[in-house]
Amino acid sequence: MSAAVDVSGTGRPRRLGKALPGALWALLLLTPAFVSLASVSFYPIVNGLYLSLTNTSLITQDQDFTGFANYVQLWGDAQFWNAWWHTMWFTLASTTLETVIGLGMALILCEAFKGRGLVRAAMLVPWAMPTVVTSKMFGWLFDGQNGIINYILLHAGLIEQNVNWYGSTQTAMTTIIIADVWKTTPFMALLLLTGLQTVPNSLIEAARMDGAKGWITFWYIRLPLLMPTLLIAGLFRALDAFRVFDLVYVLTGGGPADSTETLSTLSYKVLFSTLQFGYGAAVSTAMFVTEGIIALVFCLYLVRQIRRAQ
Amino acid sequence: MNDTRSPLQSIAIYLGALLILIWSAGPFLWQFSTSFQLDKALTSGSPSLIPSPFTLEHYYNAFVEKQLHRYVWNSLVVSLATTFLCLFVGSLAAFALSRLNIKGRFGILMVILSVSMFPQIALVGPLYLVASNLGLLDTYTALIITYLALGLPLVTWVLFGYFETLPREIDEAARMDGVSIPGLLWHIILPMSLPSLVTTGLLAFITAWNEFLFALAFTSNIDHQTIPVGIANFTNLYYVPWGDIAAASAVVTVPLIVLVLFFQRHIIEGLTQGGIKE
Numbered sequence: 125m126s127a128a129v130d131v132s133g134t135g136r137p138r139r140l141g142k143a144l145p146g147a148l149w150a151l152l153l154l155t156p157a158f159v160s161l162a163s164v165s166f167y168p169i170v171n172g173l174y175l176s177l178t179n180t181s182l183i184t185q186d187q188d189f190t191g192f193a194n195y196v197q198l199w200g201d202a203q204f205w206n207a208w209w210h211t212m213w214f215t216l217a218s219t220t221l222e223t224v225i226g227l228g229m230a231l232i233l234c235e236a237f238k239g240r241g242l243v244r245a246a247m248l249v250p251w252a253m254p255t256v257v258t259s260k261m262f263g264w265l266f267d268g269q270n271g272i273i274n275y276i277l278l279h280a281g282l283i284e285q286n287v288n289w290y291g292s293t294q295t296a297m298t299t300i301i302i303a304d305v306w307k308t309t310p311f312m313a314l315l316l317l318t319g320l321q322t323v324p325n326s327l328i329e330a331a332r333m334d335g336a337k338g339w340i341t342f343w344y345i346r347l348p349l350l351m352p353t354l355l356i357a358g359l360f361r362a363l364d365a366f367r368v369f370d371l372v373y374v375l376t377g378g379g380p381a382d383s384t385e386t387l388s389t390l391s392y393k394v395l396f397s398t399l400q401f402g403y404g405a406a407v408s409t410a411m412f413v414t415e416g417i418i419a420l421v422f423c424l425y426l427v428r429q430i431r432r433a434q
Numbered sequence: 435m436n437d438t439r440s441p442l443q444s445i446a447i448y449l450g451a452l453l454i455l456i457w458s459a460g461p462f463l464w465q466f467s468t469s470f471q472l473d474k475a476l477t478s479g480s481p482s483l484i485p486s487p488f489t490l491e492h493y494y495n496a497f498v499e500k501q502l503h504r505y506v507w508n509s510l511v512v513s514l515a516t517t518f519l520c521l522f523v524g525s526l527a528a529f530a531l532s533r534l535n536i537k538g539r540f541g542i543l544m545v546i547l548s549v550s551m552f553p554q555i556a557l558v559g560p561l562y563l564v565a566s567n568l569g570l571l572d573t574y575t576a577l578i579i580t581y582l583a584l585g586l587p588l589v590t591w592v593l594f595g596y597f598e599t600l601p602r603e604i605d606e607a608a609r610m611d612g613v614s615i616p617g618l619l620w621h622i623i624l625p626m627s628l629p630s631l632v633t634t635g636l637l638a639f640i641t642a643w644n645e646f647l648f649a650l651a652f653t654s655n656i657d658h659q660t661i662p663v664g665i666a667n668f669t670n671l672y673y674v675p676w677g678d679i680a681a682a683s684a685v686v687t688v689p690l691i692v693l694v695l696f697f698q699r700h701i702i703e704g705l706t707q708g709g710i711k712e
Contacts (some may be wrong), residue, residue, distance in 0.1 A: 146535050149615045153530035156523040157546070157586060165549045165584030168560035175560060222672075232450040235439075243451050244456040245695050253462065254644035256662035257683045261465045264676045270477050272464060310458050314702050338443075367553040370646040372549055374666045388555040388647075395559045396651060406699040408556035 139269055144244070153183060169412070180398035194406035207390040208414070210297065211366060212309060214386060215217035215418075218304045219362045223354065226303065227310030231342070233313065234320050247310035259374035262303040290376050295382035300384055303371055308364075313355060319353030320346065351429055359422040366415050387411040435470060462687070468689060469680035471495070476677060492681035501684050503509070504656050505664035509686075512574055512648035512660055513642040516581040518639035521631060523582065529619045531590075532597035543594065550587035558651050565652055576652045585638035592637070596630035626692060633700040636693060643690065661686045 176194055179186045198204050231242060250258070266273050266289035274286045290299040323346050331341045369388035372378060377392070378385035386406065395404035437445075462482070468476060469492050470485035496502045527546075531539045535564070561580065569578040569632075600623065608618050624631070646662040668679050694701060697700045 129439055129468050135631075146615075150530045150534040150536050153534070153544075154525040154536075157527035157590060158581075160523060160583045160586055161546065164561065165552055165557065167564075168557040169552060171558050171560040171563075208597055212692070218577055228450075229454050232447055232454065235447050237444075237447050237451055239451065243455050243458075244702075246455055248694050248698055249458050249691055252640060252661050252690050254665075254690075255688050256644075256645070256646050256666050257687055260665060260668070260679045261461055263674070264465065264468065264680065267446050268480070269675075269677070270676075272481055272483075275479075275481055308459065310454070313454075318702070363551050369553060369555060370662070373646075373650075376651060387552070391555045392558070392647070395562070401559050401563065404559050407554075408553065408559065411553050412556050415551070419551070 126354070128336070129349050172405045172409055172412075175402050176409045178402045179406050180400075180402040180405075182401060186402075190402070194319060194403050195410075197403065198406050198410060203382065203385070203390065204410070207385045207387050210384065211386040211388075211411075211414075214297065214301060214304070216276070217363045218308070219358055220306045221301070222309045222312045222361055223358050226309045226316055226357075227350075227354070229310065229318050230316035231311035233317050237359050244314070247314060250307045251308070251311040255370035256374050258303060258307050259311045262306075263375055266299050266302075269311050290384075291380060293381050295386045296376050296380060300368075300371055300375060300386075303375065304365065304368065307371075308361065312361060315357050316350065316353060319357075323349045355426045356424065357421065358381060359426070360361075362418055362422065363415060366418065367411075387414075407426065459603060462691075464682050467678050467690075469684045471677065473677055479683055491523060492675075493685070495510055495675070496681045496685065500597045500664070500678065502664065502685060505659060505661045506686065508574070508658055509643055510599060510662040512577045512581065513639050515578045516585060516642040517635050517639045519582045520576065520585040520589045521635050524586055524634065524638075525619070525627075525631070526588045526622065527586075528593035528597055530622060532594050533618070533623070534615075543591065546587050546590055550584070552583040554584075554647055561648075562651055568599040570652075570653065572653050572658050574658060577642075577649060577658075577702060579649050580652070581638075584645065585641045588633045589638050590643075592634045593627070593630060596627055600626055617689070629700055633697060633703075636701065640690065640694075643686075678704070 177189060177191060177239075179188055179190045179193070233240065253261075265271055268274070268286055268288035268291050269285075271289070273289070274283070277283045278286065287295060288295045325346055328341050331345055360421075367388050368386055369392070372384055372386050372389050373392065376384045378389045388411070389406045391404055391411065394400055394407055398404075466481050467485055470488050470490070471482075472487060472489050472491065475482070475486070506711065530536060531543060536542070565571050565576045567604065570579075604622060604626075607619060608622050643660075644662060645660070646666065648661045649660045650666070653663065656664070661682075665682050668675065670681060
């Protein structure tokens with residue numbers, strides 16, 4: 125990760141900026157970006173921390189400091205833990221499926237075949253589509269009565285009667301995971317493909333010469349070399365999956381019977397339906413902390429993997 | 435390279451490729467086909483991919499009844515403004531980080547990138563209060579300011595990566611000729627970075643075009659709501675108008691897909707550089 129920066133660090137032009145010293149120019153050019161990120165990203169996080177320690181509500185107009193009262197309430201809030209577990213499950217299931225299926229797709233794309241460009245182009249379709257549209261589209265595909273998925277499964281003899289996919293507590297979360305896997309896997313595959321293409325072909329050729337079978341070259345050469353890419357892509361994906369909102373909010377709204385409620389949809393409801401901005405901030409701060417822990421665990425694992433590889 | 439491939443392996447590869455193609459394009463093709471079918475045909479119990487009879491009824495409903503064009507207009511205004519602001523602010527920052535002598539620039543880049551990992555739901559409450567206090571609810575401004583910050587990390591990161599690939603000798607030569615620092619960026623670096631600017635611009639545009647959470651929170655009527663909010667609210671009293679939704683989906687997705695396919699190579703390169711390789 126730091127290699128690129130080290131290389132670019134050499135030969136830095138020293139004599140830039142006659143009228144203004146270089147440092148002043150740097151400050152000037154970075155200011156707009158800093159102002160933007162500070163006001164729209166850092167300020168809300170800090171302000172959210174403060175709000176989570178107050179009983180701010182737009183209904184009662186209260187705004188008093190209450191210490192950790194919100195967090196105490198949060199700890200005993202069954203709805204919060206319900207959403208927390210759903211979010212963790214969603215993150216784990218979708219990230220794992222997307223990484224594994226994405227790797228399979230990348231391995232196929234790695235081979236030369238006619239029409240590869242077409243396939244690769246088509247893979248950007250799910251990524252480019254607005255998530256709200258994906259959500260509505262899956263609403264139609266998985267519709268309990270006239271959905272094409274039910275029709276196909278029924279005629280293939282895989283189910284005996286129409287499944288009420290996202291209308292039943294049994295299958296709603298699974299439907300959302302399928303939608304997310306559909307949307308994100310092809311893109312994941314494209315990321316992994318660029319990683320695979322950096323594995324030197326000579327290594328694989330050499331192994332083949334020595335009589336190694338396809339899966340052996342995969343297991344002992346490609347996979348270990350791909351590991352850092354795989355882990356980083358997985359991390360980015362997990363962090364993104366953890367804040368899932370659009371898909372759930374539009375497809376099920378957290379229902380039926382809270383069976384698909386995630387931390388983002390719960391926060392949104394607490395904020396904008398009950399207008400309890402203090403408690404809502406506590407929910408989203410708890411979410412921020414969980415996300416931080418996921419990132420930390422991933423990074424520690426990544427560092428260990430890289431160390432072991434060296 | 436592939437002389438060693440057995441017929442069986444070839445078949446497996448083509449089969450896999452076909453599956454990926456169906457996976458990626460199939461659902462949207464079905465959605466597209468749905469948009470041209472009568473409600474009667476959609477609920478008949480025997481779905482067909484070829485619309486028969488063919489109808490534009492759903493497009494009529496989407497535009498005339500649901501006023502889709504007004505959402506499209508709002509989205510265009512917000513997304514284009516966001517794109518240009520992102521490119522402007524992002525290229526200034528990327529240029530400074532790449533070309534000026536800045537201590538700890540790797541740290542700065544990491545901070546900028548980590549910002550894009552913040553859960554957006556944690557930002558929406560406090561920002562709503564600010565927007566409300568400043569009277570910015572139901573304005574384009576609130577959305578544009580927010581989307582600028584959402585798009586900026588990726589834009590800066592990708593542009594920085596591109597600027598780093600431009601040879602430094604060019605800077606030296608320009609400096610010798612007495613070109614100022616803004617002149618170096620404006621007359622030399624930016625014109626050379628056109629392909630990257632197009633890609634990053636497209637990424638910023640897509641981010642803004644597809645964003646839902648903030649648009650949902652900050653706008654409450656059709657005068658400023660963007661497409662995702664419009665489509666999310668596409669419901670009728672007694673049934674879900676799947677055909678109308680499909681038509682609206684096609685209208686807002688097809689242009690995006692065409693753009694993305696047109697620039698696909700640059701997009702994949704740009705994103706992998708931003709997300710993985712560095």
